[in-house]
Amino acid sequence: MKPSLSVVTLGVNDFARSLDFYKRGLKWATKASKKDSIAFFKLNGVILALYDKKSLAKDAQVEAKGNGFPGITLAHNVKSEKQVDEILKQVTKLGAKLVKKPQKASWGGYSGYFADLDGYLWEVVYNPFWKLDQKGSVILP
């Protein structure tokens, strides 16, 4: 198994509502419309998918029930503290919940967290020790 992650799929409770957040709210490009059952967003080297949560569980042949912290977080790295602040303001206006106010981190960075409409946690973070390439992918030191 090569070191590759192709798609991250978020199981969503209301497809149209979640699609709206990412497509119309964040203006992330996708061919999907509300009539579809799945949406793919081409991000920097990885695809983000939205799919009905029950259908996703069924596809994996697991029980759909799940509560509390999913155990996975997604990070969005940016190039300055100011950008962290701006993005967290933007997403909360779009209906996301501010989970952790942007603040200095003990390791020297600056970050905050928001929960999207289905509760998935995104960390918006500035890491002064990491560079980003043109596509926004992290270049590990």
Next chain:
Amino acid sequence: MKPSLSVVTLGVNDFARSLDFYKRGLKWATKASKKDSIAFFKLNGVILALYDKKSLAKDAQVEAKGNGFPGITLAHNVKSEKQVDEILKQVTKLGAKLVKKPQKASWGGYSGYFADLDGYLWEVVYNPFWKLDQKGSVILP
């Protein structure tokens, strides 16, 4: 917020054990050792991180408790049905759990699922309608 996903962090229950699965088992490159508290794996354009689950929840300022289906799945796309079979055999030998046997999918592909040591679901999938670039990233049609 640009369409970018930088890091996917899996909250793990036993860091050394989970590191062992990805580093020694799958032979994915990382500078991290068992003495560390976090591991970064450079995948194709995105970074996979392993971090203590309670610490991850604390960092996001959420309750660490969570049960059942996390709602997120990760996909590993390959170039043939044979590769799906081979990888699922490999990971189960390394201690992962086969959740869904590899099989033809209604949409024309072929896939199976495994749960890693912490229960995170990876779909290993061959999609004849998607091409992969050299790094293993999907080229959306």
